[in-house]
Amino acid sequence: MQAEPNTSTRITSTHAADPRPHVVIVGGGFAGLSAARALTKANVRITLIDRTNHHLFQPLLYQVAMAVLNPADITVPIRWLLRHQNNATVIMAEVEQIDLEQHTITLDGGTSTVDWDYLLVASGARHAYFGHPEWESNAPGLKSIEDALEMRRRFLLSFEAAERASAAGERDALLTFVIVGAGPTGVELAGMIPEITRKTLKHDFRRIDPSRARVILVEGGPRVLPTFPEELSTRAGKDLDDLGVDVRLNTVVTGLDDDGVTLASGERILAHTVFWGAGNQASPLGAQLGVPLDRAGRVVVDTDLSVPGHRTVFAIGDIASVMIATDRPVPAVAPAANQMGAHAARMIMRDLSQQPRVSFTYFNKGDLATIGRYRAVAAIGKVRLTGVFAWVTWLFVHIMYLAGFRNRITVFVQWAYQFITYQRGVRLITGTTAHRLLKTSRAHELQRSRGLVEPDVVAPSLPPRS
Template sequence: MKNAAQSVQVSTEKHRPRVVILGAGFAGLTVAMRLACQPVEIVIIDRHNYHLFQPLLYQVATAALSPADIAAPIRGILGHFDNIQVLLDTVTNIDRDRCQIQTLSDRRIDYDYLVIATGATHNYFGRDEWHELAPGLKRIEDATELRRRILLAFERAEIEENPARRQALMTFVIVGGGPTGVEMAGAMAELTRFTLARNFRRIQPENARIILADANERLLRPFPEALSEKARRSLERMGVEMKLGTRVDHLDRHGVRMEQDKIATETVIWSAGVKASPAADWLGVDSNAAGQVAVEADLQLPGDDRIYLVGDVCQHINPDQQPTPGLAPAAKQQGKHVARDLIARIRGRRRPGAFVYKGRGQLATIGRHSAICNFGQVRVTGYAGWWLWGAAHIYFLIGFRNRVVVAANWFWSYLTFGRGIRLITGDVAVKPDASSAGNPGRSTLDQSR
């Protein structure tokens, strides 16, 4: 009876078909907003109460932006639509025979149509125990934890007596040479060379060692080779070391090993790949190595025309045999297509047919004055590319307030080289290593008492 009662709570208008959307990312939110004025009942389920602009998480991690600048409450975005209900819950299973969603709070939610847009998480390629040692950047919690580790490393280095350990504290390894890794490396270089340069007395943050490692021979593989090479040269001019064509085969709290190269560090940032949410397990279907579920040309689950999969969770192949990339614009395009298809089905109109991804371009920023933008025959780099990259990201942000705040923060940082969100949260106890040379266990702070 408990499940039945909870099912009634999310079932209001039985004469309208119910569309349940799992995930309020770019794809899920687009579907919901496109269906908001249609004769349907919409239930959107997410385990967070906010929509997150993931492409700028690295700026939270490097103290340029606050989490609130790149996130917006889901209820604030959708709350004024009468036919949308938002549930804060976690999906545990999908009963396809009964057309029901099962959640962690023991709800059973009926659906007429189901849109799965639950995104992806970090992929450690079978070494999930590395998650605690090398956080990725998929959640606000990841970004704030990385910010804490990065800033705390410099605080610990300031009072460390052992030169080797001080150098390890000021060494940062970024694993993965995709857009996130490249942008993180550039932001780290700026943070150390400009923002923190005059903040310490015993260490020189500008001498911090920043290493970008990737198993591939070049950065930013989806970009043309010439732009990848330009990105590499730009990062090297900023002082970032490259470890390309080498794979991380060991990682612990004291460092990483890449084949025969051992690097002492206490801060490792993971951006080497993503793995789809467990939608395949919920549905009882096969998935590829990245956990993605293969879909039909119209984004439906093969053999079940009530279920759509969009965004990072689906494996979609375009007519030119190229896969749809896991990018925010691609997710939004898929969301629009699913909404059009659902509207056509509900209203008895002609359906739009196959989804075809239309690539608008590729963008990645390298640093303060440099970015690379690829629009096919047109390529924009350097200072102009940086402005174009910034304008595009502000455009995709949800909410007028976020756009204004991010633009203002970037403008202020541009003028002052400052990053104002340098907050260390959580456990901030700064203790020297007991193995410190000279006087074990005693720091400059101890000696000055």
């Protein structure tokens, strides 16, 4: 909502002509959108507020980063998704403050306020850098379209800079890619890079051999995909090894800068491109609710997903900490967020029909991760799938979960084209940042050649040309 300077717009919870309860949903991700849709036939007014105008299918965000898909392939305008839902209004705005006592939220630096009868906070999570926020500038994570485009820009620029580099050590550092965190995002990124370097970029450069690029996956725990069954983690680790990925388990990053990564062992890895997939930190809006938070900043909710002491306020999705029977929190995955959103909506409808609330029950629909072509792992109930069967299952599930028929068709066509040709149609490097990064890399190489920067360590050796 736009407001004139120095004025404040107020969106009230009730109107003389429309006394229906006002449900405000903060966030248009999986949880928020699921809640809005579940309230389609409810006798309520819905206002969904999001800082962007689109719903993002995050599980395929890494494919935008790796130039497989376009941003439009995995995003859908929220207004379009709710266009037939007459009880829903969409506002593109930033939520600045939540006042639980006054039942109001403040938007865009105080330009607007919104009253609510029910509030659903589904503002998601960001990357967790474990007390080192300064690392983010050197190691982008993957939570938004902007993150994916920045990751793609840095990835492709590394090869452009390596083509221009004259020193072997500088080329090696430019062709070394470090991924921190071996969860699904880290594993999927690490598994995709070898195919790009060995197939897609194989004949594109004259002074470098992209297939000599090195991928290092760093994980602080004892296995990759730590939330998956152990046998699937083992298989994923073997697949990564077969692809030539250097997997470092029980390895902690203690330093990160423009030149690379420092490990707890003291080892220094020279790498100009580092990607982050090591953890999540809940949206800071959770702290405004004045209730206990867990270590990741998530709101510790009651069993019905309401905020303790505030029955008309719900925290859902990645911002909520919900324990399941095994004394582990519900995982931060799309199916869980969908279930939370639908449950919160049902609790509102139960209130309106004067029925008692019930506890949230999480149904685990399974775990899926792809490592590369014909390589994937899947746990669906007691069924374990690996290899081509898991890969086909992964493809089918992700196609079906995409919002919008157009997106499903577009992604299917893009995948089919890439499968047949190994080519990626969105290898664009755009923006002023691209030129700045390329110039910075060139200037850094010149400084090294003149002895202005001390090469205190040696870049990891790349495999010989085949």
